[in-house]
Amino acid sequence: MSVIGLDLGTSGVRAVAYSTSGDVRGSASAALTLLRDGTGRVELEAGEIITAAEDVVRRAAHQATVAGDPVQAIGFSVLGEAVVPIDEAGAPVARVAVSMDTRGTAAAAAVGEILGEGRFTAITGQPLHGMFSLFKIMAGDPAWADAAGYRCVGDLLAERWSGIAAIDLGQAARTGILDVDRGEWSAEILSAAAASAPWVRAESLPIPVASGSVIGQVRAEAADALGVAADTPLVAGTHDQAAAFLGAGxxxxxxxxxxxxxxxxxxxxxxxxxxxxxxxxxxxxxxxxxxxxxxxxxxxxxxxxxxxxxxxxxxxxxxxxxxxxxxxxxxxxxxxxxxxxxxxxxxxxxxxxxxxxxxxxxxxxxxxxxxxxxxxxxxxxxxxxxxxxxxxxxxxxxxxxxxxxxxxxxxxxxxxxxxVGRDASARGAAMLALRGIGADPTPLRLEPDGLAAGVxxxxxxxxxxxxxxxxxxxxxxxxxxxxxxxxxxxxxxxxxxxxxxx
CATH class of the missing domain: 3.30.420.40 (ATPase, nucleotide binding domain)
Incomplete structure (x- = not known):
């Protein structure tokens, strides 16, 4: 059998299918178009991400099947902070605002005035900065203020493919809303945000779950698009930097x-x-x-x-x-x-x-x-x-x-x-997928593959x-x-x- 590590990045997406021994059984990648308007807005088209992700998973899964190792689970490595508003059906209603988008700067200052930078960091583990998802949501563009909910890229896809809205704890931390010690959305952070952005509510967010836990199974209507069997487990991955840490040993x-x-x-x-x-x-x-x-x-x-x-x-x-x-x-x-x-x-x-x-x-x-x-x-x-x-x-x-x-x-x-190898994020995501189905992820860990650049x-x-x-x-x-x-x-x-x- 094999598992897919789906690496969702800012510049592109990549799916790599690994056998349980760590060998690559299939891989595919697709570039994304980063959109800048010259005013600090930096975005991706949600539809382009969805199409690219389904395409690369389908191609990698096909290669793995041909190699005799059909895909048994999919895990995620997710670009940090990127967030998009959705409607009641879970469909995006605006572009994805990525990490470097600066629209959240004023909102971060507003939360800082209420909580103080030290309290924000004590709760979230993150510095007070406009890059985090919360502050992009708070900026309140019309499509955002009126949205039914908000998703980061990994949970957007997981919900589309399984019907379950769940976000891993690593990526949830990068929203700037998670209480990292408790592993749940912080009522204190949400209250401070609601003072100027009443549309920010816990019920508009996905459910935080542990990395390496099964979110749900691929629904029949998504199985054809992904090229995997219906009921294939979707496993909560993590923020791409944590995934790279895991995959690189x-x-x-x-x-x-x-x-x-x-x-x-x-x-x-x-x-x-x-x-x-x-x-x-x-x-x-x-x-x-x-x-x-x-x-x-x-x-x-x-x-x-x-x-x-x-x-x-x-x-x-x-x-x-x-x-x-x-x-x-x-x-x-x-x-x-x-x-x-x-x-x-x-x-x-x-x-x-x-x-x-x-x-x-x-x-x-x-x-x-x-x-x-x-x-x-x-x-x-x-x-x-x-x-x-x-x-x-x-x-x-x-x-x-x-x-x-x-x-x-x-x-x-x-x-x-x-x-070490360049696909550490995809490997980390695949390692978490293996954890989710009870298999040993150790063989996927990378070791240094060249002479160290010394001083x-x-x-x-x-x-x-x-x-x-x-x-x-x-x-x-x-x-x-x-x-x-x-x-x-x-x-x-x-x-x-x-x-x-x-």
Missing amino acids: GEPGVRSVIALGSSDCLTVGSRVRPQGLGATGFASYRLDDEVWVTLAGTAAGGWALEWLAGLLNRKVADVFGALADTPPALLVLPYLAGSGTLDNDPSARGTIHGLTLDTTVPEIARAVVEAAGFEFHKIIAALRAHGVEVSDLSVTGAGAENADALAARAAAAGAALSP DDTFAEWYADQRAAYIALYEATRSLAPHLTARPQPHEPQPHQKENMT
Whole structure:
């Protein structure tokens, strides 16, 4: 038999069918179109996600059947924070607002005024930030305020295929509504939200359930679209970063995991919920009964690479496959979608400092890659300062496959990075699917599949200075960012000026 791990991402969806021994029996992927309107709205078409998800599951399931391992369960790895309003029938009535969409900034401030940032984090385990689903719902666009309910992408699909509206605890934490200690929607958070957004109610949300538990079975009308048997179990997965941690072999005190994707994220495991993180910007939630995960990262990782390649009208692999051989005298702040942890500053802006007429594209490309390393160095230091142990670092995602770029990140971070396979999120989802049907998920865990990118002492002093300069650059430019967040408006002549012009 096989199980499918369905990886629902911001840039695309991917389904991978694994045998119980961990072998791939089928796989398929489809790209998604990210929509930006230039005002901070960043969205996906819900219909495109549904069509793509059903297509990739059907193709992967067919391959597994042909290989003699028909699919026995489906698990989910879900992009964080993305949310969509639905009607009474469970159909989307607007586009999906994704993590980097900024419409929730004012709503987050409103909840903060009622609860205080510390209380919000104490309940939810998440920093107070407009990226979370709650605040996008609170923004109150007409289709949203009048909606019958709200779904994240994984539970939207689970309900469509099984008729049951359930959300895993990891993804529920990323809504900003879950009491992570109790594993249920927080009445206190909902009350604070309802003060300005009365349409936010517990009954409009899916039911939180444990990752690895069976949500329901595929209904007959969905079985043909998915290419699996009716009654195939749908198993609650988890937030994609937690899924990557699980699939990449993350283990408290043994291995931490960096996922290089649209955003870059470090995930650290612990046996209990870390304490004292209220003012740090770190996010923590329960993966299962034995493991909590704490997340930190950048808002734009792979997106920053795609941005530079797009400006140059070249492919990402071409630009970042030819990095400068030595560290460039440049610094990049990669805050193209606001800063990530630790600042969580939505007004932060990207910066390239040190440009001259002699600067080359390979130097800029290397500086962009190094920026991720500087960010991780800062994050790791802060985690350790707050008593969170960061173990050996494994790296998953497409970015782990570029050895030169990985070495540049490792040098900038001052930490060895060991690459593992790129489909860790799908593997993590499949591992949870196996748990759901009572099978052993261990054979699916990835192990490092290449030599670790170590720390080269040749430029140790340079990088130490660069790390300090990286922090100083943000401090020196952050006061300018609020001005830059407001678009310049054309000058409107005063009435007396208009008269003089006639």
